[in-house]
Amino acid sequence: MNPSIPPSTAEYGGDEVSAIVLDPGFSTTRAGFAGEDTPKSLIPTYYGRYSSDGQSKLVFGDDIFVTPRPGLSIHNPMGRDGIVEDWDMAEKVWEYAFTSRLTGPKPGNPLQNGLNDVPEGELSTEMEGVETEEKLLADSPLLMSEPGWNPTKSREKTIELAMEKWGTPAFYLARNGVLSAFAAGKASALVIDIGASNISVTPVHDGMILKRGVQHSPLGGDYISSQIRALFKSNAPQPITITPHYLISSKTAVDAGQPPQAKYKTFAPDRAPDASYRTLLEERTLSEFKECVVQVWPGPNKLSATGPNGVSNEELAKSSPGRPFEFPDGYNQVFGVDRYKVVESLFDAKAAIPDPESAFPAPTPAQTVPELIKNALNGVDVDIRPHLLANVVVTGASSLLYGFTDRLNQELMQMFPGPRVRISAPGNTAERKFGSWIGGSILASLGTFHQMWISKKEFDEHGPNIVEKRCK
Amino acid sequence: MPPFRDEHILIIAPGSQVTLAQLGLPESFTPARFRFPTRMFPAEKKGEYEPYKIRERRQEVPVSNGNGTDAPKEDVEMKDAESAQQDGAVKTENEPSEQPENAQKTEGQDANGEEKQGTTTEIFYEEDVTSDEGAVYPIQSGRIVDWPCFFALLTHVYNTMSPPFHTPIMLISEPAWSARDRETITQFVFEKFKTPAFCLMDSALAVCYGYGTSTATVVDVGKDKVNVTAVTDFLVNEHGRGIALEGCGGDYMTDRIVELLGPKGFTREMCEQLKRSNITELLPPGTPLPGAAATARQGANPAASASTGTKDGNAPNENIPRGPGEGTQTGGEGNGEADEDEGVLDVAAIVSGNTSEFLANREKEKAEKASTKKGATDQSGKPLRLPNSKKEKASFQFEEYVRIEPEKDTPNGPGRYMRQSREIEVGVERFLAATPKQNSGDRLTGGLLEDIATQIHHTILAVPDATKRSELWDSLIVVGNGSKIKGFTQSLLGTITQKYILSPSATMFTSEIPSNFSTPLPTGGTNTPAPSGQAGPMNHPAGHGVNPLLVAATHANNPMPGTPSMDPAMSHHRSTGHSQTPTSVKTLRPPEYFPEWKEQSNTNAPGAATTGGPGAPSGGHGMEEAVFLGAQVASKVVFVIDQGVSKGFMSRVEYNENGPSAIHEYTM
DSSP, X not given: OXXXXXXXXXXXXXXXXXXXXXXXXXXXXXXXXXXXXXOSEEEESOEEEEEETTEEEEEOTTHHHHOOOTTOEEEOSBOTTSOXXXXXXXXXXXXXXXXXXXXXXXXXXXXXXXXXXXXXXXXXXTTTTSOOOOOTTTTOOEXXXXXXXXXXXXXXXXXXXXXXXXXXXXXEEEEHHHHXXXXXXXXXXXXXXXXXXXXXXXXXXXXXXXXXXXXXXXXXXXXXXXXXXXXXXXXXXXXXXXXXXXXXXXXXXXXXXXXXXXXXXOOOTTTSOOHHHXXXXXXXXXXXXXXXXXXOOXXXXXXXSBOTTSOBHHHHHHHSOOEEEXXXXXXXXXXXXXXXXXXXXXXXXXXXXXXXXXXXXXXXXXXXXXXXXXXXXXXXXXXXXXXXXXXXXXXXXXXXXXXHHHHHHHHHHHHOOSSOOOEEOXXXXXXXXXXXXXXXXXXXXXGGGGGGOEEHHHHHHXXXXXXXXXOO | OOOXXXXXXXXXXXXXXXXXXXXXXXXXXXXXXXXXXXXXXXXXXXXXXXXXXXXXXXXXXXXXXXXTTHHHHHHHHHHHHHHHHHHSOXXXXXXXXXXXXXXXXXXXXXXSSOOOTTEEEEEEEEEETTOOTTOBOSEETTEEOOHHHHHHHHHHHHHHHOOOSSOOEEEEEOTTOOHHHHHHHXXXXXXXXXXXXXXXXXXXXXXHHHHTOSSEEEEEEOSSEEEEEEEETTEEOOTTOEEEEETOSHHHHHHHHHHHHGGGTOOHHHHHHHHHSTTXXXXXXXXXXXXXXXXXXXXXXXXXXXXXXXXXXXXXXXXXXXXXOTTOSOOOXXXXXXXXXXXXXXXXXXXXXXXXXXXXXXXXXXXXXXXXXXXXXXXXXXXXXXXXXXXXXXXXXXXXEEEEOOOSXXXXXXXXXXXXXXXXXXXXXGGOTTSOOSOOTTOOOOOHHHHHHHHHHHHHHTOSOGGGHHHHHHOEEEESGGGGSBXXXXXXXXXXXXXTOOOGGGSTHHHHSOGGGSSOOOOSSSOOOOOXXXXXXXXXXXXXXXXXXXXXXXXXXXXXXXXXXXXXXXXXXXXXXXXXXXXXXXXXXXXXXXXXXXXHHHHHSOOGGGTTSTTOOOSOTTOTTHHHHHHHHHHIIIIIISTTTTOOSEEHXXXXXXXXXXXXXXXX
């Protein structure tokens, strides 16, 4: 090509638009374009509220972890069971998920965004009266996920929000269990989702959830955090208190088990962040603890059981080297068998560390993972049970706990010695964390999915109840 | 498609303050050849922009035989000739086309109540290169806030470069740009510039290319924001990325100095220049301030220590020029003395010639002069040379442009400016630029560095691949012109060490070492364990607070005598999961095979008088704009070597087929 010859004037004329996939969770909200492999936008569902100059202000996104603000308090629009409680705020959080990384703030007037040549004198007068403000998602179809137990009212509210507030041209609401199964490349599966506020077991058959089999319980990541807190309280030689980084100006190295020597920061009482802010940041340290220290007893059998050669599993666990952890204030300690105990109650309700102050009541046996699976399978047709057991999909960030899938495998083999049990758990962290989002990304980019969308026109004709008919 | 050639590649790196651009890749990669201020001025017609402030000037012109436009032309040329003699760098032939064409005849208008007969008022438009009055900054905190203006800037840059048609474009994108923003830019570039190939590259990734590393934590300190990005295996980790962290850039430091010195009569401009001067420095945490405040620790009570610096009061608060600073006289037109001419900036000369080159030369001359002068005074005045960080007081040159009113005999000459400079002395405030602000607004900030350190911690912790985190802590890259201030990187490392570095007993060895090793003795070597938190003057803060036993065990190949059990295999003992980070924090060394970048580091190295001091910077200087070096490396790889095989850029054909949203598939 000769550099001095101007290129041909052929220009892109199509309007390829990719759908936006929104996967709202209790702890994080994932959003991105369909067809991509990870969500571009990952924000905490938590948001901060503080007042400055007499005005109430809101903070979204990662900033709440980084910047303490005067009187900042932390809230979550979702309820513990994964159902939206505060719709106004959920809308704002989700909008932030779109606008921060995907769409940007509301699109500007096309006449002034510099992309279009406006000939002199044309268009300028007659366009002035026209409504120019576009809605947030006016040109992107939206696929959203929901938990399997989402009530009708909440589903209708969701489609109203998407259609009326965001102006999306097409919408679909999919169960996150189904999406996780799709992400694993399966149309039928038993999906075990270990989230922050919930664990759920969802039987999926031919891309539909079997509603009677859906089970969920609150023993998620936050429950494990509460168990770790209980452990810290009863720690010997002294109880451990977590002081988040924002309250510390510098720390000094101390030996293991020695009291911390750190310089603390103080805030004036009228400017100090709220207690909920501290809890949020303590949770950050706890998740680091979960990543580095906590381990699931891999089995076989429970931690409290005795192994085949007469040595109790707990003794066995004790003999494995402990894991050190340093807290933000410099306190550090090695955690031995305790690191197994904090998660044991996910499988064995009796093993829970008692803590009367915890927000979580002591777990019942029916809430543990093995029981949930048993109940889920009991709720579905006998014929498809073996098929489901051969396609167990593990997803959710808390399932990344070290040794979790090993233990799950052991438990399943014990409960169902007959049929073939096969667990599919992606080793890739992102795939495990964003399972349901990735499934949504796949689904929304399929050509055959196009007929499934609920269009704006259909919504206008049938009202919000159409979501019950179309998104099953 | 024929291959792209080095000399055709156009690279543009927009920033909030400066947009870097270059056409063609040189043999050895150089700092950006063009630096455009990222601002435009609204033109007379709404929606259009001009690169410089256009001033309107009316003047009376005697009407002589109806040929009104010729008269000013002559005048301007005469003016030019005169200034050409002074500066010797003026191209007169550009001049006439520039002004009289714009002139409008407005006959019969009476401006000054002078005689109507025989004169008309001419309106001249002249470009005022030094003014930023009414400027529109299209990028703020990394975000594009004014699209028409941003596009006008891109067009201006493109036109200035005037590349041939077969020019691939590499545009460095800010992390704050949303996916839709990138699509909009892609559409604009393809449809306006008709480029055959376009690559939109993330700035953090470009820095990694510049440093030749695949994994790094890039801290980009801009004007009023900071971006912190963890890059692993050439992939940008979008989750947990610190995007446009507000109130953390270079402006923070200026604001802080204004806060400290404002009551003493310093203007913001003075504080800005003080910040840029070589006497302003960030001392590592825990370093005592020089002079009377020797006991006061940095950050302990900044307000108190700040007040100790300038007790005698006469120095900074009066705007009296100290000493016979050069250019303090308003040099008359014909004086011809070299010293005085220096202060006068001939706008016409700049406008007609190559602006940046001209200014650069000028700066250079000045700098040379200043340094020789300064050296002289330093030697005569202070026989004992202390490093800057030990001096209680120091002075810097404050320079400002003053517009000279047109003189009576040449009323139609282009605007002239005079550079005035004077010495201003400041106390220890100059070390407190990063200390917590008193008025921090909505943020409960612990100071600039602490906020950045918090963000780094958050970002690295959010990297899903936990095994990479340790490497990320050990490969910190601090870039951006906000980090130019002396000691910035060292202080940042010190802050991280203070707050986040794990004590050795919390790392992997505690559990395995027999109890008699839990408090190891110093090995008598170089690494005497100092109490942590004292980052001190040493160049490797990573060496601090880390148990020598641990260092030896992890870094040396041979096990230490007497500890036979500690072979490196021990570190793999914990096959489960991973351990906590960071156990150490280090900065990456910039590449050494780009001489032009090294050279720049020399000119940028602050004050020769202070080198060798404990706070002396250790590398990193000159690499603030490493993003541009990386952009050149990447352009070479993407456009020339790879030729699009691995989808490094989007070609025009692909654009025509798939539209702007396909840009996301080109993973740069």
